[in-house]
Amino acid sequence: MSKIINVTCAIILKDKKILVAQRSEKMKLPLKWEFPGGKLEFNENETDCIKREIKEEININIEILQKLSNNIHDYGTFKINLIPFLVQYISGEIKLAEHKDYRLLERSQLSNLDWAEADLPIVEEFLKLEI
Numbered sequence: 194m195s196k197i198i199n200v201t202c203a204i205i206l207k208d209k210k211i212l213v214a215q216r217s218e219k220m221k222l223p224l225k226w227e228f229p230g231g232k233l234e235f236n237e238n239e240t241d242c243i244k245r246e247i248k249e250e251i252n253i254n255i256e257i258l259q260k261l262s263n264n265i266h267d268y269g270t271f272k273i274n275l276i277p278f279l280v281q282y283i284s285g286e287i288k289l290a291e292h293k294d295y296r297l298l299e300r301s302q303l304s305n306l307d308w309a310e311a312d313l314p315i316v317e318e319f320l321k322l323e324i
């Protein structure tokens with residue numbers, strides 16, 4: 194049994210659109226689409242983690258609006274607890290440090306992406322929100 198990795202991720206709202214990011218060829222789950230974020234560090238709380246990860250990976254500052262339901266997913270070789278936050282873009286120019294690509298999409302376009310499997314229930318929950 195592999196141990197669970199805690200990972201935060203952010204559904205970033207910018208200009209009424211949703212930012213999604215594509216993992217690079219070199220990352221685990223290559224070319225899959227995800228909400229940017231990353232692993233919780235020792236002694237770090239979830240909200241500090243997501244703000245830090247978004248600054249490191251996308252170069253922007255965010256404000257947290259709401260926490261959504263976490264999803265525990267077993268990829269077989271590793272298992273994650275994915276902890277999503279709905280967040281608002283505040284400032285900064287989007288610059289990708291690790292991802293291959295990003296898009297700003299309408300809600301209706303989210304279902305068409307080749308998502309990392311752990312994200313699927315999170316996308317569904319987001320689509321049910323009245324925002």
Ligand SMILES: Nc1nc2c([nH]c(=O)n2[C@H]2C[C@H](O)[C@@H](COP(=O)(O)OP(=O)(O)OP(=O)(O)O)O2)c(=O)[nH]1
Pocket residue numbers: 200201202220221222226227228229230231232273275309310311312
């Ligand atoms: N950031 C993020 N990671 C996700 C999502 N969905 C999902 O399955 N993951 C997985 C991919 C990674 O295995 C892990 C997140 O770790 P990470 O973002 O630090 O990825 P990484 O490539 O640096 O991981 P590693 O190679 O160092 O193990 O969670 C998501 O929406 N956002």
